[in-house]
Structures are given as C-alpha cells and as structure tokens.
Amino acid sequence: GSxxxxxxxxxxxxxxxxxxxxxxxxxxxGFYDKLTRSKNENEEQLYDEAKKLAIPLVRxxxxxxxxxxxxxALKMSxxxxxxxxxxxxxxxxxxxxHRGRKSGAPSDNDDDKNPYDLYPMLSSPLED
Numbered sequence: 001g002s003x004x005x006x007x008x009x010x011x012x013x014x015x016x017x018x019x020x021x022x023x024x025x026x027x028x029x030g031f032y033d034k035l036t037r038s039k040n041e042n043e044e045q046l047y048d049e050a051k052k053l054a055i056p057l058v059r060x061x062x063x064x065x066x067x068x069x070x071x072x073a074l075k076m077s078x079x080x081x082x083x084x085x086x087x088x089x090x091x092x093x094x095x096x097x098h099r100g101r102k103s104g105a106p107s108d109n110d111d112d113k114n115p116y117d118l119y120p121m122l123s124s125p126l127e128d
Contacts (some may be wrong), residue, residue, distance in 0.1 A: 017061040021072070024054035028080050051082040059089070067093060071115055078121075090116045 031047035034040075055073050062069025070093055077085030093116040113120075 013061070020057050020061045024058050024076065027054055028076060032080060047080075051077075051080055051085065055080075055082055055085040067096065074115065086121070087118070090118050090121075 027050050028047075031043065031050055035043055035047060055076055058069060058073045058076065062073065070089055073085065074089045076082070077089060096114060096116055
C-alpha cells in the first residue's frame with residue numbers, strides 16, 4: 001500500500017537544513033563557551049576542525065534563492081573567528097556589491113552597505 005507519511009525531497013532537504021543549522025550553532029557555541037572559561041590546546045584544535053566542518057555545511061544546505069543563509073554563515077564565521085570562512089563567503093558573494101560604487105568606498109546610506117565587503121571588516125578597530 002501507499003505510505004501517507006512520505007515526504008517530498010524538498011521537505012526532507014528542509015528538515016536536514018534545520019538540523020544542520022542547529023547542530024552547527026550548538027557545536028561551535030559549545031567550544032566557544034568552553035574555551036572562554038579555560039584554554040586548552042587540544043580543545044582549540046578541535047574547535048578549529050569544527051569550524052571547518054560546520055560553517056561550510058551551513059553554506060551547503062543554504063537556500064540559493066536569497067542570501068539569508070550566507071549571511072548566517074558569515075555571522076558565524078565572524079563570531080567564531082573563522083578567517084577562511086569569512087574570506088570565502090565574501091569572495092563568493094562579491095557580486096552582490098552595490099553597483100555604482102567601488103568596494104570599500106564610504107557611504108552614509110545604511111541601505112548601500114554590503115555585508116560581504118571585506119574593507120569595513122578589516123579597517124574597523126578590534127573590540128575588547
């Protein structure tokens with residue numbers, strides 16, 4: 001007989017995507033919290049490996065029709081200091097730059113800001 005609980009490939013993909021997002025957040029935040037309390041070289045190495053796994057997975061399962069998931073992956077990369085992720089995401093999304101102004105050119109219009117522009121990220125002072 002037919003199974004009434006069958007799901008479409010899209011529904012299965014969305015279910016997996018939700019789990020990937022949650023697991024990536026929990027994994028990275030767990031390492032971050034643990035390492036802020038006490039430094040451990042082995043844990044730092046595991047944290048680096050977790051970043052290399054989790055952030056590309058978030059990107060791979062992201063929606064292609066908009067950049068919401070790319071922004072989420074960029075934010076995760078910034079929070080967890082995953083430089084390779086920051087550079088790769090900004091490079092891959094550079095086409096989203098606003099036309100009519102050069103990358104990094106100053107703008108007073110917040111709507112004109114490009115979240116994938118490395119210039120403001122690299123030129124702003126570090127926060128303590």
